Amino acid sequence: xxxxxxxxxxxxxxxxxxxxxxxxxxxxxxxxxxxxxxxxxxxxxxxxxxxxxxxxxxxxxxxxxxxxxxxxxxxxxxxxxxxxxxxxxxxxxxxxxxxxxxxxxxxxxxxxxxxxxxxxxxxxxxxxxxxxxxxxxxxxxxxxxxxxxxxxxxxxxxxxx
Numbered sequence: 001x002x003x004x005x006x007x008x009x010x011x012x013x014x015x016x017x018x019x020x021x022x023x024x025x026x027x028x029x030x031x032x033x034x035x036x037x038x039x040x041x042x043x044x045x046x047x048x049x050x051x052x053x054x055x056x057x058x059x060x061x062x063x064x065x066x067x068x069x070x071x072x073x074x075x076x077x078x079x080x081x082x083x084x085x086x087x088x089x090x091x092x093x094x095x096x097x098x099x100x101x102x103x104x105x106x107x108x109x110x111x112x113x114x115x116x117x118x119x120x121x122x123x124x125x126x127x128x129x130x131x132x133x134x135x136x137x138x139x140x141x142x143x144x145x146x147x148x149x150x151x152x153x154x155x156x157x158x159x160x161x
Contacts, residue, residue, distance in 0.1 A: 041107040042144040046160055048102055049079065049111075049140065049150050053158050054083050056100055060122040069096075070121045074140065077104045109144035123151075126129045126156035 052073075059081075060070045069091035071082045080101020082091035095101040104110070113120075120130035120138055128136045135154030139161075142148045149161040 011055045040140055041109055042146050042148050045102065045104065045107075045109050045144075046142045046148040046150060049142065050158055050160060052080065052100060052102055053140075053152065054149070057099070057122045057126045057156065057158065061124060061126050071119050072121060073119045074117065076110045078102065078110065079111050079140070109142060109143065111122055112143065114139040114141075122156065127154065128152045128156065 056072060063070065069082050071091045073080065073082050075097070078095065078101060080095040080103075083094050083096040102111075115131055115133075115138075117130055117138070120128055120136075123129050128138045130136065131138065137154050138152045140149070140150045140152075150158065150159050151161055
């Protein structure tokens with residue numbers, strides 16, 4: 001007859017192996033993300049791009065004054081709504097402000113747009129305008145550590161691919 005002494009405490013071999021495996025998995029996944037920030041700017045710029053495009057789209061849909069500028073200009077380091085003067089029918093070459101534009105500062109990230117467009121706009125229904133083909137669908141690519149895409153489909157839905 002074997003009698004176990006309750007004063008003896010410890011871990012079983014299986015418990016120790018499972019714990020070591022879990023620590024190894026967490027180290028392989030979490031440590032690289034903690035030690036480097038490369039690639040996170042790409043996702044930040046993509047998310048900011050989606051937010052700003054939706055804001056510009058809503059602004060365009062709510063705008064009752066047809067004389068206001070509604071043109072979105074895309075450059076490799078900047079994207080945003082162009083500025084306008086009061087009661088002007090044309091757009092100025094500079095951007096409207098921080099709430100409607102994204103400027104890449106010191107990151108290795110660039111913007112590019114499908115169909116080699118330089119600019120586009122939204123209709124009063126929120127649909128993209130300015131493409132060669134109809135219906136118009138626009139893809140904006142954020143290139144950095146990884147390549148991320150934002151699409152504006154023909155009905156005006158803006159989403160990340």
